[in-house]
Amino acid sequence: NNASSLETIVQSFQDSMSLGKRHKFWETQPVGQYKDVGDSSLPEGPIEPPTPLSEVKQEPYNLPSAYEWTTCDMDSEEICDEVYALLKNNYVEDDENMFRFNYSKEFLSWALRVPGYYQSWHIGVRAKTSKKLVAFISGIPARIRVNEEVVKMAEINFLCVHKKLRSKRLAPVMIKEVTRRVHLENIWQAAYTAGVVLPTPITTCQYWHRSLNPKKLIDVGFSRLGARMTMSRTIKLYKLPDSTVTPGFRKMELRDVPAVTRLLRNYLSQFVVAPDFDENDVEHWLLPNENVVDSFLVESPENHEITDFCSFYTLPSSILGNQNYSILKAAYSYYNVSTKTPLTQLMNDVLIVAKQKDFDVFNALDVMHNESFLKELKFGPGDGQLHYYLYNYRIRSALKPSGLGLVLL
Numbered sequence: 525n526n527a528s529s530l531e532t533i534v535q536s537f538q539d540s541m542s543l544g545k546r547h548k549f550w551e552t553q554p555v556g557q558y559k560d561v562g563d564s565s566l567p568e569g570p571i572e573p574p575t576p577l578s579e580v581k582q583e584p585y586n587l588p589s590a591y592e593w594t595t596c597d598m599d600s601e602e603i604c605d606e607v608y609a610l611l612k613n614n615y616v617e618d619d620e621n622m623f624r625f626n627y628s629k630e631f632l633s634w635a636l637r638v639p640g641y642y643q644s645w646h647i648g649v650r651a652k653t654s655k656k657l658v659a660f661i662s663g664i665p666a667r668i669r670v671n672e673e674v675v676k677m678a679e680i681n682f683l684c685v686h687k688k689l690r691s692k693r694l695a696p697v698m699i700k701e702v703t704r705r706v707h708l709e710n711i712w713q714a715a716y717t718a719g720v721v722l723p724t725p726i727t728t729c730q731y732w733h734r735s736l737n738p739k740k741l742i743d744v745g746f747s748r749l750g751a752r753m754t755m756s757r758t759i760k761l762y763k764l765p766d767s768t769v770t771p772g773f774r775k776m777e778l779r780d781v782p783a784v785t786r787l788l789r790n791y792l793s794q795f796v797v798a799p800d801f802d803e804n805d806v807e808h809w810l811l812p813n814e815n816v817v818d819s820f821l822v823e824s825p826e827n828h829e830i831t832d833f834c835s836f837y838t839l840p841s842s843i844l845g846n847q848n849y850s851i852l853k854a855a856y857s858y859y860n861v862s863t864k865t866p867l868t869q870l871m872n873d874v875l876i877v878a879k880q881k882d883f884d885v886f887n888a889l890d891v892m893h894n895e896s897f898l899k900e901l902k903f904g905p906g907d908g909q910l911h912y913y914l915y916n917y918r919i920r921s922a923l924k925p926s927g928l929g930l931v932l933l
């Protein structure tokens with residue numbers, strides 16, 4: 525009728541102005557809605573109260589008839605392979621479709637089989653006939669502190685629908701199903717990041733990249749030769765020493781877990797949103813794990829006190845359509861703490877180690893105190909932004925990336 529056609533006209537106008545973008549699914553969810561932004565009368569904390577467990581939907585949401593739910597046992601080599609292959613071929617790409625994340629199998633096992641994990645939160649969708657895995661979404665339990673409140677949350681990640689099944693509204697079903705399964709464990713909040721804008725980010729972070737192998741990065745189109753720059757001048761610009769400079773800088777070991785936990789908990793207490801890591805979490809997330817996560821610390825040569833800590837995770841990308849290279853080896857800054865060694869010097873040692881390990885690029889978000897070293901260590905701003913979200917939890921203050929102490933994978 526006239527009214528709906530008028531709405532359609534208004535909608536397409538607004539969309540073209542990217543103003544009131546319609547979010548048919550997200551408008552139904554307990555998340556900060558655009559209309560609420562800036563309304564300081566709304567209290568900080570849960571948006572909706574928990575539902576009595578008896579009232580949580582007991583059976584899975586309906587899928588299109590050709591598809592069925594499957595729970596992915598990431599302990600099984602075969603199923604881990606299937607999840608790896610689905611993501612390798614269908615997960616996040618850059619806007620120009622030149623790169624696609626290629627999370628490794630051991631990385632996915634590390635990211636999903638965390639202390640206290642629920643296998644039921646590792647959710648897949650299979651085609652009934654072929655049994656092919658065509659979609660995935662994951663949740664892991666985490667204790668996240670928001671200001672003074674430590675909240676049990678689910679960290680949601682690796683949402684992926686096969687390229688052939690896009691734009692069929694499958695994502696909202698995946699999200700509702702993981703929400704239902706999280707509710708069944710009496711957890712009512714979640715944290716997630718995305719490169720897309722949804723209702724409503726708690727903060728928006730900028731990616732920064734530090735070239736380690738500038739020739740390869742230019743060859744594959746990740747970066748461009750600077751104006752008035754030659755290739756040899758560019759290689760010299762990014763050259764790093766062969767070895768680290770900080771006395772007492774070494775790999776983290778199991779015996780360091782208690783000290784690193786103390787150091788990290790104290791450091792993270794200054795941020796508005798941060799994980800509430802205990803020793804179990806630190807052992808899982810920060811102990812070196814080959815090709816997955818690397819971590820280092822500074823043990824003072826005088827009194828053997830552990831004064832600083834730094835870490836990065838390994839997330840390669842497939843290079844789509846380049847004759848000479850197929851993999852971009854990228855390191856992502858994870859958690860770093862400096863109490864004695866200047867953060868810039870500590871991070872320069874991390875760059876030196878990453879170069880020694882043959883990484884092509886070192887990525888960092890402008891979270892925590894990262895901004896203080898980015899320019900001096902020759903990071904350049906990336907084109908991607910990462911938006912952080914909380915589900916069913918409103919935070920009062922407008923959060924800047926420097927107030928964020930949470931790095932998701």
Ligand SMILES: CCCCCCCCCCCCCC(=O)SCCNC(=O)CCNC(=O)[C@H](O)C(C)(C)COP(=O)(O)OP(=O)(O)OC[C@H]1O[C@@H](n2cnc3c(N)ncnc32)[C@H](O)[C@@H]1OP(=O)(O)O
Nearest residue numbers: 547548549550682683684685690691692693694695712714
């Ligand atoms: C208490 C517990 C709560 C637990 C849950 C907490 C929430 C968790 C939320 C998930 C956190 C994920 C964290 C990560 O993994 S971020 C990485 C996401 N994955 C990728 O980008 C991989 C490549 N892309 C794909 O696989 C598909 O394009 C996906 C699956 C992303 C969308 O599939 P498709 O393209 O075929 O679209 P559709 O027709 O099915 O559905 C369209 C609807 O989906 C909304 N959409 C699009 N992209 C995203 C996105 N990244 N987060 C949330 N919502 C998203 C979109 O606004 C629209 O809703 P609305 O705008 O109309 O309202």
Ligand SMILES: CNCCCN(C)c1ncc(F)c(N2CC(C(=O)NCc3cnc4ccccn34)C2)n1
Nearest residue numbers: 616617618623624625718719731841908909932933
């Ligand atoms: C914190 N959890 C990271 C999840 C990855 N998420 C969801 C993501 N969302 C948007 C982005 F902007 C982004 N960036 C990494 C930066 C980068 O390296 N950009 C060039 C590039 C190389 N390879 C790829 C693969 C995909 C996208 C960009 N690529 C930008 N990451």
